[in-house]
Structures are given as C-alpha cells and as structure tokens.
Amino acid sequence: MKVLVVGNGGREHALAWKLLQSQQIERVFCTPGNGGTATLERCENLPVAVDDFEGIAKLAQKENISLVIVGPEVPLSQGITDYLQAQGLMVFGPNKMGAQIEASKAWAKALMQEAGIPTAKAAVFTEIKAAKSYLKSQGVPIVVKADGLAAGKGVIVAQTIVEAEAALDAIFGGQFGSAGNFVVIEEFLLGQEVSVLALTDGLTIRPLLPAQDHKRIGEGDTGENTGGMGAYAPAPVATPGMMARLQTEVLEPAIAALRKKGIDYRGVLYAGLMVAPDGEFKVLEFNCRFGDPETQVILPLLDTPLEELILACVQQRLGDMPPIAWKNGASATVVAASGGYPGDYTNGKVITGLQESETADTKVFHAGTKLQGLEVVSDGGRVLNVTAIGEDFKQALDRAYAGIAKVQFEGMYYRRDIGYRVLS
Template structure:
C-alpha cells in the first residue's frame, strides 16, 4: 500500500525508516519530511494541520494508510477529517487528543478514574495563582495548559521562579496555550516513559524508554525537548508496568470510552516512579521525541504491522517480537539550544558512517540546500545505536559522533547515565 507520514522531525525519520523496511509499504510519502526522510520517502509540501488538504492529497495519490506523527495535527482534528473521508488513519481523534492538548483535562480524567498523579489546581488569574503558590510552597511545577512545543513546563525550586513563570505564561509567553496554568505538586522519584498502542479497547505495550530533558551533562541546565534517550528503562520493571497499566492507563482509557471519546493510537505515559509505585506526570498522544528513535531502532519493520493493527482495531491478536537488546540515541543540537541558535550551517561526514545495521543517524532538523545538508532547527541529528547491552549501544553511538563534521554541534556526553551509574 501507499503510506503517508505527517511530520518532519527525528520521530518521523525513525518512523519512516521502520515503515519503509516493511514489504507492505509500496510507496512512502512524508509531509513535509526533512533531508534524512527524503532518503526513504518522497517528501511533499503539505500543511499537516489542514485536514482537507491532507485528505485530498491522500485520495489523489491512492494512499491506503496515514500515520500522524506530531501532536499539532492531532489537536487540529486531522485524524477526524481523514476517517470521515474513509482513509485508514493512525492517531487519536481531536477529542481524545485533549489528553495532551490540555493538561487540566488530563487531570480531570485522572480524578474521575482514580489514576494516581500529582495534586493540582488551575488558574487564569495571576494573583490567585500566586496566592496558591505561596500557600503550597516550593519546589512546585508550573505548566501552560495547552500545547507549547515542549517548552511550557517549569520545575520551580523557589517561590520567585514559580511566581515569575506563572505570570509569564499567563501574560502570553506561549500564546493561547498559556490562557490557563496548571500548578502541580512536585513529585519525587525517577521519571520514565511507557508506550502502549490502543484501538479504543485493547492495549498493547510497545516499549519503555528514559529521556534526558536537561541541556547539559549531569541533568543540569534548562529543559529541552529531549537531549537523548535509551530503551528499555530499567526502572520500569514488569511489576511497575503492570501497576501502570492497571492503575493508570486502563482506567484512563475506560473513562475516555465512557465519555464517548475512545482513544485510538499510541498513548505515551510519562511516569514518576518512587518505591516501585508509578504516578502519572503527563500523557502525550503521539510517540515521544527522541524516545521514538530508540523504540523504532529496536522494533524495525514490525512497527508498521502494529500501527496497522491499531488503526484497524485488530490489536487483540497482535504481538511484538522483542530482541534482548538495548538502544540509545544522542541528540546533536545547534549551539545555543534551547535558546537562540543559528540555522543554515552545513553538516558533512554523514556518508562516512557506512552501513552498520546497528547504527542510524535520524534527522530531526535538517534540510537540503543546493545539494548540501544544513541545520534547520534546534535539535538537528539523533545518533542512534543498538547493542546487546546498553553500554555497548552507548559506546557505538558516541564513537560515531566525531565522524560527523558539524562545527556547530552541542550534545550531552552522559546519555544513559542512570542505567549505567553502577
């Protein structure tokens, strides 16, 4: 079948790489794609948040399956438009996508189904929010309610930081995404990510991962969209996964179905684990970035079979075949990220990495310019490797980085440190 993938980041390059390996994929299109995705797919210029335009392209090009990568088209209702046009689609409805598009909505769902999460309150008035912060004290977590491209969360260690963050968000720092703030209890423990596919009824776990949000080694510096990840996450033992499924994920899905908005797609549960007990930090309604890169590295071509089963409602009979391996990805970002950074710098040397099946460089923010690959974003490349052990995968990834000739690169040197600290 012909397949259309929406998105143009590292997550989508990993998905494109996995999908293209499956013989069910006859021709792969990507909108808008990037320089790396162009190696395995035909990139097309489409407004991915315009459902009518996406549906028209799909019909004109005999697209049998659409995979929606990023959250913005999901929140815009593109999946609804495609399904209404009779096009098989992977990704939740606009109503179900509120699990990511509104943090307050997710908290309401957790309250309704009894899923363990941080105590919370929401505000649209800065003075009332400040009074609440002073009452609760620090550390405390401030979140823009809506989608803020991964930049709407502040973990405030003191009252001044919390109050300033609240006033900045409500003052328009993130536009309409900050019309309300959600203020949460600071949860202690270790954070990890648990991914499941669901067709609205059945649930299929498809892997665990651990992200590194801070910009610099030792988990220092500002929060980013993610500077690296590894899979599996040791903290998410089979026992903890069963608790997360039984206490958080399945109750959430049951509540969504009860409300008439069943969830179909990938549900990414960010969990805080302390003493073997998981609590929900947040939901995302798409694959994480860069967690998707390590999951796809481990899953390969079978990922497409799972996505199709999810979209068709066939998950009950679907199984994943996991190798006893590990994967790690290291993000090469433009110097200055997540603050100001330069675009357009040339990247050389990618061809020198050869065809090692245990190593892939996924493009997150690149474009082709006059036949050259140039940086076109903050997070630019994902150097991703597999290994029999995490240490082997880590060593393979870090050995490849010096062979990439990009003078503007910055990256963390300690991805995987939590799992390797012993």
Template sequence: MNVLLLGSGGREHALAWKIAASPLLTKLYASPGNPGIGGVAELVKLDMSDHSTVAAFCQEKNIDLVVVGPEGPLVAGIADDLRPWGIRVFGPSKAAARLEGSKGFTKDLCAKFNIPTAAYGRFGDLASAKAYVEKTGAPIVIKADGLAAGKGVTIAMTLEEALAALEACFEGAFGAAGAEVVVEEYLTGEEASFFCLCDGATALPFGTAQDHKRVGDGDTGPNTGGMGAYSPAPVMTAEMTERTMREIIEPTMRGMANLGAPFAGILFAGLMITDQGPKLIEYNTRFGDPECQVLMMRLKDDLLVLLNAAVDGQLAHMSVRWSDEAALTVVMAARGYPGTPEKGSVIRGLDEAASEGAEIFHAGTAINGGALVANGGRVLNVTATGATVGEAQKKAYAAIDHIDWPQGFFRHDIGWRAVERERIGA
C-alpha cells in the same frame, strides 16, 4: 499499501525508516519530511493545517493509511476531518487528543477515575495561581495547559522561580497554551516513558524508554524537547509495567470511553516511579521524540502490521516482539537551543558516522547548495544498539566523533543512570 506520513522530525525519520522496511509497503510519501526521510520516502509539500488538501492528496494517490507524527495536527482534529473521506488514520480523534492538548483535562480525568498523579490546581488568572503557589511553597511544578513544544513546564525549586514561571505563562511566553496553567505537587522518584498501542478498546504495551530533558550534562540547564533517550528503561520491571497498566493505562482507556472519546493511536505516559509506585506526570498522544528512535531500533515486528491492527480494532489479537539489545540515541542540537538556534551551518561526516554501526535520524536538517545544513534546534539523532546500554552508548558517541559540525553540541552523558546500574550490577 500506500502510506502518507505527516511530520518532519527525528521521530518521523525513525517511523519512515521502520515503515519502509515493511513488505506490505507499496509507496511511502512524507510531508514535509526532511533530507533523511527523503532517502526512504517521496517528499511532498502539503499544508497540514488544511485538512481538505491533505484529504484530496490521499484520494489522488490512493493512500491506504495516514500516520500522523506530531501532536499539533492531532489536537487540531486532522483524524476527524480525514475519516469522513474514507481515509484510515493512525492517531486519536480531537476529543481523545485532549489528553495531550490540555494538561488540565488530563488532571481532571485522573481525579475522576482515581488515576495516581501529583496533587494539582488549575488556574486561569495570575492572582489565584500566585496565591496557590505561595500557600503550597516550593519545590513545585508550573505547566502551561496547552501545547508548548515541550518547553511549557518549569520545575521550580524556589518560590521566586515559580512566581516568575507563572508570570511568563500569563504574559504570553507560550501564547494561547499559557492562558491557563496547571500547578502540580513536586514528585520525587525516577522518570520513565511508557508506551501503548491503542485501538479504542485494547491497550497493548509498546515499550519503555527514559529520556533526558535538561539541555546540559548532569541534568542541568533548561528543559528541552529531549536531548537523548535509551530503551528499555530498567526501572520499568515486569511488576512496575503490570501496575502501570492496571492503575494508569486501563483506567484511562475506560475513562476516555466513558467520556465518549475512546482512545486510538499511541498513548505515551510520562511516569514518575515513586516510593508509592507509578504516578502519571503527563500524557502525550503520539510517539515521543527522541524515544521513538530507540523504540524503532528495538522493534522486531513489522510496524505497519501493528499500525493497521490499531486502526482496525484488532490489537486484542496482537503481540509485540522486542530485541534483547538496548538502544540509545544522542541528540545533536544547534548552538542556541533551546533558545533561538543558529541555522544554516554545514554538517559533514554522516557516512563516516554510520560506518560505526549507528543510524543517523535527521531531525532538523535541510539541503542548501548541495550541502546538508542545520535547519532547527534538534538537528540529528545519533542512534545505536548494543548488548547493554553502556555498549550502545559507546557506539553512539564513537559515531558522533566522525561528525564534522562545529556549530552543533550534544550532551556527553546520555544513558548515565542505566550505565551506572550496569556498572554496579543493580
């Protein structure tokens, strides 16, 4: 098979790494890719926003499958625009991608189909949103309705913080994404990421993970796109997985079909495990980043076989096998992130880091003058496996010790919750 992978981050490097291992693969192309992806794929320059150009490339190269990594092209309808050309696409339609493209759409879906989630309000103007927040009080959660690169959510512990977040949204901090806001009840519990491969009719559980959104150790500082992750998530027991499927995933699949937008692709449920059970925080319609990295490390099956089954409506006949080992990834970010990152600094020592048994997935790198340099906010994902999360954690940080990049930083406590569980034997 000839495969085209769209995207350039750590998630896409992990997908490329796994797809490249498939006996089904003839040729893997990636656009725009990154230097890490270039090790397993031929990099091509395509304008992802120009769907006809992507389609023409697919016809020229006899592409059998397009795998869309990031959410932007999916929400923009790339799957809809490629399919009339006879091109098979792994990813949801534009209508189905609204589950990520509009938080308000998802909240309304939850209300209509009795899917457990936080109480909420939707607002298109500052005055009514402020009135709702002042009436409800803090803590409270403020979300830009549209895509904001993982940064459009404020968990406001005070009324002042909530009002400032509302003003930022309506004053254009997130562009069009913040033209409408969702204000949510503050939930308490433990967060988890739950994934399903979907083909429009069947949802096949596809692993669990936990990530670390805050930039600093001890879960401090502003939210980011994710500073690290581990899999599996201990809180997602067999019972909790069954409840999540029955109470959240299956009603969502039925609801989307009922709305004329059956969901096919990867459905990523961000969950809060509360005293009452699982509640949906939000949906993403693509693999998580950095959760994808730890899932790919643990997946024993051929990813390309599974993606084909999802595209062809054959998931009812499939199962997924996982390694018993845990996987953990630590994000190395450029100084300044999650604000404006410093680009261009040289990174050395990746070969030495890999000698510790880690996989180094490139997230925001480039080649400049023959040297590997930082070219984004989140730059590297140092990923390792072990018999326990604690063992995987030790291997990942041992690998980081070999990386010579003074302008980079990382959290030192990725996996702390699971490691503590292991320590006390919970």
C-alpha cells in the same frame, strides 16, 4: 501498500525508516519530511504543511494512500484525524476530542482523577493573583505548567518562590501563547522519569518498551527543558512488576475513562511517569502521539512489523494480535542540537560526516534538517539523533557516541552524559 507520514522530525524519520523495512510497504510519503526522509529509498517528501488538512487529503487521494500516520501533537489537537476520516482515509492517531489528553493538562488531570489513576496533586488557575497565592501556600520545589501545547518547553520545575512566580509571569504573560490561558500548579515529585508509549485501538491497549528521555539541555540534567536531548530503552527502572501494574492501574483505566466520555481513541497513548526511589509511580502527563526522541530508541528494537500493529489499532483488532516481539539488547540515541537551543539559534549550517557515522548498528535520524542541493543543512533546534543498538547499554551508548563524533556542523551541541543512570 502506500503510507503517508505527517511531520518532519526525528520521530517521523524513524517511523518511515521502520515502515520501509517491511515488504508490505511499497512506498512512504512524508509531509513535509526532512533531509533524512528525502534520502531514504522508496520515500518521498512532499511540501505540504502539517496543518494543511485539505492539501494532505488531496495528496493522499491522488497517491492512493492506504494509511496516514500523524506524528506531531499539534495537527492531532487541531482535528486532522477527524478531517481525513471524513474524506474516507484511514488514519492512525486520536481524534480532536481524544487529543485533549495532551492539548490540555487540566483536562488530562481531571480525567486521571475521575479514573483513579495515580497522579501528582494539582490545581488549575486562570488568574495570576490566585495562582501566586496558592503557590505561597504550597511552598517549593513546585511544578508550574502551561496548560496547552508548548513544544515540550511549557513545564518549569521551580526551586524557589521567585522562580515559580517568574514562571507564572511568563506563562500568563503570553510566552507560550494560548497554551498559557490556563496554568496547572502541581506538587513536585522526586524520582526518575520514564516514558511508556502504548498502542491502542480504543478497546485493547499494549505498551511498547519503556524508555527514559533526558529533557534538560545541560549535563547532569541541568538547565532549561527541551524537547529531549537523548534517550535509551528499555529503561530498567520500569521493572516487569511495575509494567504489569501500569497496565491495570494506568493504561486500561485511561482507555476506559476515554470510552466513558464517548471518545474512540485509536493511536498512541504515551504516559509520562515519575518513579519514586521505592518503586511507586505517578503519571506526570499523557501525550497523544509517539514520543520524540523515545520513538528513535524503541523502533530499532521492535521485531513485529510496525504496520501490522498500526493497522490492528486502526481496524480495532489489536486484541487479536499476538504479543509484540522485541529484539534482545539495548538502544540509545544522542541528540545533536543547534548552538543556542532551546533559545535562539541559526539555521542553514552545513552538516558533514553523516554517512561516515552510520554502521550496521548505528543510524542517524534527521530532525531539524533539510536537503539543499546536494548538501544537508540544519533547519531546527534539535537537528539530528544518532541512534545505536547493542548487546547492552554500554555498547549501545559507545556506538551512538562514536557515531555522533563523526558528525559536524557549526555550533553543534550534544550532551555527553546520556545514559548516565544506567551506566552507573
């Protein structure tokens, strides 16, 4: 079968790479793809933007595509699934109504409250004066969120009232565009964040391995939020007992609540959790797609063919599938970013050492890269992910860091403490 992967990040490179391990996959097309997908065997990049729904549909029909997998949240929130399905195409990813679970934090919060899903106390505002008044009544630390999509950067954990008010000024002032039309102010929760990506056909929902992302730019989880600077899986803080509770207290109620609203949700439901020191957990947010960089550490450990799971979701027969099979061991990834990210940065830096960094256990997943002649150059804030598997976390992290040490481009930055929690 032929598969079309929509997107151009590390997540999409990982999806294409995993799909191509199956003998059932004849060819993968990526729109628009990146420098990594451009060099994958049996993979082809096509210059169609993720929001060009008509162009994507024409491409899929011309190439006789069997399945479209949508990577990023933006086209999902804009209704790409609805559009492509109307053209007779089979799509993995929720429709526009379902994608509200990520596109609107206020909508998702209301859904969680209706479903009795454990989540942080929060209030929603459309006017800055009322928001600042509420802020002062709650005290700090506190979390301020732009309601809509903000590329992983619209969440500010404020330690002082001044910082919290500055966050409100920035969001209401248009820093995140229309994502700042509403603001969610949420109680601060102490603990460790865990990402649980689950596959669902709208009736059955099955979690993948839990992963832990490192969202802050600086070591020791300091500095600004980013799209993610590294990750590892399976995250030990998500114990088997917690995962069992998550299934019955979060995942199944969420799908039931979506069904109650008339939403046929088929795709990834990604729960971002905060796990307190005593093991209790609350949902911080839901996302409607594969996580990035979590996908890059989960897929290398997946033993069940990816396309079988995705087809079962699309065809609403996930409940008939055997349990998901996993490889033993651990996986870790380290993100190399452009100098200046998550602020201003410059593209077009030549990247060297890519082939030298890869081994049987280590893979480079490209994110913000493109092929320019015979050279791969930087083309984004998060440039690439060096991912490795090992018998344990130490081995996986040692291999990932050995790999990234061989990669070079001007201004390259990466955190040197990914996995510090599991190593300690």
